[in-house]
Amino acid sequence: MKTGTALLLAGGGIALLYFGKLATAAATYQLVFKNVAIQSATNWVLTFTLQNVSNATLSLNSLAGTVSVNGNQLGNISMFPASPIIVSPNSQIDLPITLSIGLLGIPGIVAQVTQQAGNSFDFNVVGNMNINGLVAPFNDDVTFQI
DSSP: OOHHHHHHHHHHHHHHHHHHHHHHHHHSEEEEEEEEEEEETTEEEEEEEEEEOSSSOEEEEEEEEEEEETTEEEEEEEEOOSSOEEEOTTEEEEEEEEEEEOTTTHHHHHHHHHHSTTSEEEEEEEEEEEETTEEEEEEEEEEEEO
């Protein structure tokens, strides 16, 4: 085997190992819906915990999704940081994300809150993240009592 061929195969093996670790990290994340802070009728902040349960670093490049409450679409969340958010191996970080509430979603939610005081509300968040250059879907449910 020629030296050039051996170097090319070795380089390909190293690249496969490196990109394989990135793909594994992107596939083994946990996104946990943690909290809803209602600061005003149109200013809500959803907090998520992004957990990296792999031995590789996670780079969160972007996140976007939709939020519904008891089956009624409420609005959109998105995060497009100027530089990636880094999550070290075997660690976690909190991600506070502002909810952009759709005007059509407010009346249904207000009616539910006023008519169902003391009942539970099911928040569902569905979307995608760009982790390590790969698209990773998420679908989180959490129930709160108001």
